[in-house]
Amino acid sequence: MYRTLGRRHHTVEDGLARLEITPEDVDYLVFDHLHTQDIRRRVGTTAAQPDLGGPLQPYFPNAKLVAQRDEVAAMSVLHPLQRQWYQPGRFHDLRSEAIMSIAGGVLLGPGVAILPTQATSSATKPSC
Numbered sequence: 001m002y003r004t005l006g007r008r009h010h011t012v013e014d015g016l017a018r019l020e021i022t023p024e025d026v027d028y029l030v031f032d033h034l035h036t037q038d039i040r041r042r043v044g045t046t047a048a049q050p051d052l053g054g055p056l057q058p059y060f061p062n063a064k065l066v067a068q069r070d071e072v073a074a075m076s077v078l079h080p081l082q083r084q085w086y087q088p089g090r091f092h093d094l095r096s097e098a099i100m101s102i103a104g105g106v107l108l109g110p111g112v113a114i115l116p117t118q119a120t121s122s123a124t125k126p127s128c
Contacts, residue, residue: 013059023059023060023061023063024060024061024062025062026060026062026063027062027063027064028063028064028065028066028100028108029042029043029060029063029064029065029066030065030066030067030114031065031067033071034067034071034072034075034086034091035082035085035086035087036085036086036087037087037090038087038090039065039090039094040052040056040090040093040094041056041058041059042058042059042060042063042065043058043060043063043065043094043095043098043099044056044057044058044059044061044094044095044098045093045094045095046093046094046095046096047092047093049093055093058095058098063098064098064099064100065094065098065099065100066100066102066106066108066114067099067100067101067102068101068102068103068116069101069102069103070103072091072099072101074086075091102114104116
């Protein structure tokens with residue numbers, strides 16, 4: 001079925017190797033939203049993970065996960081119908097120093113900005 005519906009090009013690890021980028025070279029991780037994301041292997045954990053064994057070392061040891069503050073906060077108070085999509089248990093033991101919570105738009109560097117596409121309660125105007 002996968003051959004019919006999609007095509008796997010390469011893994012993150014393979015893509016970085018092709019570009020000659022090491023995991024240590026990566027400064028930021030950004031997802032368009034957090035639901036369905038399991039980022040524990042990417043940023044590491046502070047406690048043992050029942051489904052993955054002991055505490056996980058981060059694949060990207062120097063990277064910060066950039067996420068909207070409201071979305072990170074919402075992980076602890078999800079509506080029961082959202083739980084299957086947001087996987088809140090996957091965010092309990094993340095390394096706090098690996099999370100960069102933002103509110104609204106943020107300029108990460110020359111030509112790279114994060115801009116929200118809908119307003120949130122704390123995101124009134126970009127801080128770029």
